[in-house]
Amino acid sequence: MVMEIVCPAGTPAALRAAVKAGAHTIYCGFADETNARNFPGLNFDRSEMRDGVAFAHTHGAKVLVAINTFPRAGEEVIWHRAIDDAAASSADAVILADLGLLNYAAQNHPDLRRHLSVQAAAANADVINFYAEAFGVKRVVLPRVLSVPEIAEINAETEVETEVFVFGGLCVMAEGRCSLSSYATGLSPNMNGVCSPASHVEYSDDQGVLDARLGGYTIHRVGKNDPAPYPTLCKGCFNASGKSSHLFEDPVSLNAERLIPQLQQAGVAALKIEGRQRSRSYVAQVVRNFRAAVDALEAGHPLPEGMLARLSEGQAMTTGAYKKTWR
Amino acid sequence: MPQSPVQIPRFPQALAYPLRFMPLVPLSASLTAYSRRISKSHPELFRRLGAHGHTRFVLDPTDLPFVMLLDPNGGTPRVTVIRGAGEGAARIAGPLAALLGLVHGAYDGDALFFSRDLVIEGETAATLALRNAVDDAELDLSQEILNLSGPLANPLQRLLAFLERRTGVCLTRPDEVEIW
Numbered sequence: 001m002v003m004e005i006v007c008p009a010g011t012p013a014a015l016r017a018a019v020k021a022g023a024h025t026i027y028c029g030f031a032d033e034t035n036a037r038n039f040p041g042l043n044f045d046r047s048e049m050r051d052g053v054a055f056a057h058t059h060g061a062k063v064l065v066a067i068n069t070f071p072r073a074g075e076e077v078i079w080h081r082a083i084d085d086a087a088a089s090s091a092d093a094v095i096l097a098d099l100g101l102l103n104y105a106a107q108n109h110p111d112l113r114r115h116l117s118v119q120a121a122a123a124n125a126d127v128i129n130f131y132a133e134a135f136g137v138k139r140v141v142l143p144r145v146l147s148v149p150e151i152a153e154i155n156a157e158t159e160v161e162t163e164v165f166v167f168g169g170l171c172v173m174a175e176g177r178c179s180l181s182s183y184a185t186g187l188s189p190n191m192n193g194v195c196s197p198a199s200h201v202e203y204s205d206d207q208g209v210l211d212a213r214l215g216g217y218t219i220h221r222v223g224k225n226d227p228a229p230y231p232t233l234c235k236g237c238f239n240a241s242g243k244s245s246h247l248f249e250d251p252v253s254l255n256a257e258r259l260i261p262q263l264q265q266a267g268v269a270a271l272k273i274e275g276r277q278r279s280r281s282y283v284a285q286v287v288r289n290f291r292a293a294v295d296a297l298e299a300g301h302p303l304p305e306g307m308l309a310r311l312s313e314g315q316a317m318t319t320g321a322y323k324k325t326w327r
Numbered sequence: 328m329p330q331s332p333v334q335i336p337r338f339p340q341a342l343a344y345p346l347r348f349m350p351l352v353p354l355s356a357s358l359t360a361y362s363r364r365i366s367k368s369h370p371e372l373f374r375r376l377g378a379h380g381h382t383r384f385v386l387d388p389t390d391l392p393f394v395m396l397l398d399p400n401g402g403t404p405r406v407t408v409i410r411g412a413g414e415g416a417a418r419i420a421g422p423l424a425a426l427l428g429l430v431h432g433a434y435d436g437d438a439l440f441f442s443r444d445l446v447i448e449g450e451t452a453a454t455l456a457l458r459n460a461v462d463d464a465e466l467d468l469s470q471e472i473l474n475l476s477g478p479l480a481n482p483l484q485r486l487l488a489f490l491e492r493r494t495g496v497c498l499t500r501p502d503e504v505e506i507w
Contacts, residue, residue, distance in 0.1 A: 013463045040456035204448055280465075281432050281434055
């Protein structure tokens with residue numbers, strides 16, 4: 001079976017670009033705190049979501065609506081309405097992380113397919129099977145901390161489809177539980193849908209020396225010949241124990257395109273591209289590349305050479321945890 | 328060295344130099360009228376700016392001897408061209424070709440930023456909102472001009488296509504090819 005390419009769309013234009021570039025499936029979110037990419041100028045209002053789903057369906061593609069933040073106590077209705085509106089827009093599935101929202105969707109929209117977001121950090125077969133039994137979850141987006149053999153082991157022990165990230169920003173934290181952004185800004189991807197919110201990010205360029213600040217703290221400074229720094233604490237560069245280094249993560253981007261055959265052998269159903277915050281140009285280029293790769297694999301041809309390095313965050317690539325080489 | 332995602336053409340210095348003496352008031356008036364026309368044909372662009380609909384942006388084509396101050400003004404935009412650095416809440420600087428390529432969706436803003444082809448300063452949230460709003464609007468600046476050109480539209484279109492081929496600057500919105 002052809003592996004499904006699941007592509008990001010931060011805007012209706014990006015959705016159309018992804019569909020035209022060959023995406024099997026597009027994921028997107030409403031323009032509010034119900035999704036983990038709640039950035040300025042991004043996302044869909046209700047009318048745009050309906051139109052986007054209709055456009056995708058007309059072209060044979062599917063749309064998944066990410067409602068993957070955790071509701072604030074007493075404000076659940078905002079998240080419930082998002083699920084209701086995703087169902088009303090004829091979306092093919094919702095991507096959820098919160099137990100209460102999974103239960104709400106299962107009770108109120110039993111025919112709406114439920115996917116488990118990476119924000120749920122479900123990293124073993126036991127917990128995945130729990131979500132399937134309790135809430136009818138059909139697919140899980142696996143955290144970016146598993147090796148290919150570990151993914152194969154999970155697939156051997158569950159009927160739930162697995163979807164894995166293959167390209168884009170790399171988060172190796174326990175997703176849905178990371179508080180780094182909150183420490184510096186008071187806002188988090190988990191509750192507010194923003195990791196390192198743009199309102200708290202500031203860059204200043206002084207004759208080529210570029211400072212990145214988050215919440216007033218300088219988290220990285222680079223010279224004029226270096227790539228611009230990424231504005232998250234986890235990829236910041238800090239002085240500790242007498243040396244300056246990236247304490248949490250190197251500022252590299254995931255690119256697992258060469259591992260697609262192994263991921264297929266491991267039983268992975270879908271390949272996810274990160275980047276709802278990126279442009280329609282990025283979406284189209286990455287989708288074309290990965291669609292060509294899975295089609296080549298299906299046809300028994302060698303994988304085409306990748307052309308994606310220059311689109312990466314930090315301009316450096318890694319295969320992440322899929323091939324573990326811990327420092 | 329950071330790797331540029333694309334080869335970005337630079338405006339020729341020999342042509343930029345005379346622009347130092349160009350009167351800026353008529354240019355400001357023309358660009359304001361032009362931006363208001365765009366705001367009429369793409370109202371969603373200004374809606375996407377949300378809370379940043381009254382933020383002043385400094386657009387700095389680094390290979391030209393002036394900057395543009397863009398006041399979205401809630402959908403009735405105003406463009407003021409000045410010499411010098413200019414003041415605004417957010418500054419976006421890069422070669423003219425990079426800025427035009429971004430507007431037309433030919434380049435990815437993040438990739439240009441990481442490669443240092445583009446510099447952003449000031450309110451990052453406002454810059455992000457503008458970038459996302461423009462990317463979604465699928466603008467074609469040349470087409471907007473052609474729509475105003477009446478009988479001159481056809482020769483002007485050929486001239487723009489010629490300039491685009493010769494300079495490598497993205498003057499129009501690239502066609503999206505439906506490949507599957």
